[in-house]
Amino acid sequence: MTAMSVEEELKELRRELRYVTDRLAILDCVMNQSRGHDRHDIELMASVYHPDAIDEHGPSVTVGPEYGEQSNQAHASVFVDHLHNVTTHTCEIDGDEAHCESYVIGAMRARDGKSVFLFGGRYLDRVERRDGVWKIALRRCTLEWTMQGDTSLLTSGAFTGFIKGTWDRTDPSYARPLTLDKTPVERW
Template structure:
């Protein structure tokens, strides 16, 4: 193999690795935007003409944050979208990804919680050098309901854990991150 051929191969491998990371970053940005109710961040994961399907609800990408925030507010007081197993096929400027997700939702009563496990089937496109979701279809494969009252017990309150916030008061937005008290609530 010539030096030029080796360099070409390395360049292809590097492009692939950068694309895979950019695609995973986009999917992670989507999950964080959902949990923090950060409409701008969430919308930035979709192309302006993209679509998101959650059951019978089909929303244009830029309108999805409004729908998602309202749905999450109606059914929970806290949520965590965890992305796990991820596979991706890249063909030029189009990629098809499957990402397993586990969504945890503390019910409005604070006494029960739900776990939805499913997958995101995404078609992503690179436009003007940026990967975003062109179409997302969501599955729910497992749904569990459990007791969660311990979160509001005196026994748990003594630990003083920070409570996630559904806006930019959340500790993850603090810059620089310090030990100073923030406006974040504690359990």
């Protein structure tokens, strides 16, 4: 076994760094879409799609950058809040194209104030690097299971004083710098 030359070692390190950098950028893209969704931040949601991207959620097939507005209206008509939790994430990178599978668990609280619905599915994404930026070119969403529960505990007083999220940029996650005494919040 021969020792690697300095040039070979640098080439290998560059290849590894490119892979890690690409993986993080792709994961940030997927996570930012979910964050934008849960904060109803249409600008953030649109930013993760290429202009000609397509998003398929069930019977709804939308131009990617327009998905945020359409889905926020649909969600707001039925739910008062929701959280999309991306869990298992795999990614196969081939040059400037990657194929990803991201498991998602969505928790959505109904307008009746009593019901919560859990959904399990996956995002199947083709992500492309264009002009040096990774964005979604095609997203297909699967639905694997659903479940319903009771959320009345939230309004029982057991969680009085906990921060309550909002569907806009007044949500404390946007505060810079995040402070304890200067960041206004809604509470239960």
